[in-house]
Amino acid sequence: MFRIPITTLCFLLTSLIVVGCEAKKEENVKLDKAYEVPIRLISEGDFGSARVRVRQHMDKHGEQSQGCFIMGLSYHNEKRYAKAADWFARATKFQDGVYLPAWHFLGWSSYYLGNADQSKEAFQRFLILQGDEPDTMFALGLIAMDDGKSRKALQWFQKSIDRCQGNKQLMQGIASKSFARMSDVLDSQGRTDDAVVMYLRAIELNPRLYEVYHRLSNIYRKRGETQLAENAQNQFYITRDIVRPDLKHTSFPE
Numbered sequence: 001m002f003r004i005p006i007t008t009l010c011f012l013l014t015s016l017i018v019v020g021c022e023a024k025k026e027e028n029v030k031l032d033k034a035y036e037v038p039i040r041l042i043s044e045g046d047f048g049s050a051r052v053r054v055r056q057h058m059d060k061h062g063e064q065s066q067g068c069f070i071m072g073l074s075y076h077n078e079k080r081y082a083k084a085a086d087w088f089a090r091a092t093k094f095q096d097g098v099y100l101p102a103w104h105f106l107g108w109s110s111y112y113l114g115n116a117d118q119s120k121e122a123f124q125r126f127l128i129l130q131g132d133e134p135d136t137m138f139a140l141g142l143i144a145m146d147d148g149k150s151r152k153a154l155q156w157f158q159k160s161i162d163r164c165q166g167n168k169q170l171m172q173g174i175a176s177k178s179f180a181r182m183s184d185v186l187d188s189q190g191r192t193d194d195a196v197v198m199y200l201r202a203i204e205l206n207p208r209l210y211e212v213y214h215r216l217s218n219i220y221r222k223r224g225e226t227q228l229a230e231n232a233q234n235q236f237y238i239t240r241d242i243v244r245p246d247l248k249h250t251s252f253p254e
Contacts, residue, residue: 031066031099038070047074065091065099072102076109085109085118100129104136116143134163134174141181150185157182176206183215192219210239 031039034057041050051074058067072087088109091102107122120143123136130136141156157178164170164178179202186195199216203209213236220229241248 031070034061035066035070038074042070042074042077045077047078050074065094065097065102069099069102069105072105072109076105079112081109081112085113085115088122100126103129104133107136107139111139111143116146119143132159132163134160134170134178137163138174138178138181141178145181145185150189153185154182157185172206176202176209179205180209180212180215183212187215187219192223195219208239208243210236210243213239 035054038050038053041047041053051071054067054070054074058064068087068091072084072091075081075087076084085106088102088106092098092106103122103126107119107126110116110119110122120140123139123143126136127133127140137156137160141153141160144150144153144156160178161175161182164175179198183195183198183202186192186198196216196219199212199219203212213232217229217232217236220226220232
């Protein structure tokens with residue numbers, strides 16, 4: 001299951017802001033500077049301190065959408081998705097000044113909780129409000145993939161990739177994931193040649209996608225390409241141990 005790593009938090013928030021401003025320039029989606037410290041604390045894994053800061057700010061200035069969003073973000077990155085979803089939903093209820101990325105993160109928290117309908121609704125709502133946001137398109141592709149709607153999944157992944165074109169950071173951070181998941185769909189359809197091409201493109205963009213090497217190894221092994229299978233599996237272990245050293249003694253991808 002895809003998760004949003006803490007290390008990509010600032011990138012993801014930035015990409016949502018940049019893409020959103022391109023889509024609807026009249027929307028002000030920048031976070032209040034008062035939340036810079038809580039964001040930093042969340043990125044450092046100090047979730048409790050971040051929440052204390054946010055509550056102090058809300059006690060002084062009143063509850064606002066951005067504060068509720070940051071509260072949700074602290075729980076989201078702590079993988080306490082039920083609480084995160086509650087706060088993100090709360091952030092969307094304000095009559096004025098809704099911090100629009102709350103819809104996007106409500107979609108992810110709901111997805112991790114297994115609430116596919118709520119997740120899909122939140123992601124679609126965000127696209128309506130914020131325009132062509134590639135990580136949201138990727139998420140809708142995952143939902144379609146989980147529902148067995150292969151054609152729709154491929155369409156969403158391709159839209160996500162297209163939206164990332166020309167932006168190196170988005171290509172590495174989001175398009176690479178879309179290429180990888182597109183490959184999963186193609187492989188499930190028996191289109192292994194196309195799947196291999198897409199897997200290779202995914203790791204070309206982001207060599208840290210260690211699970212892709214494992215999937216490549218499986219395809220090569222099924223096709224009788226033993227040496228390629230061994231090389232890919234070895235690269236899987238090497239890359240996994242760099243990216244996720246906590247999984248070093250695990251034989252297979254989590």
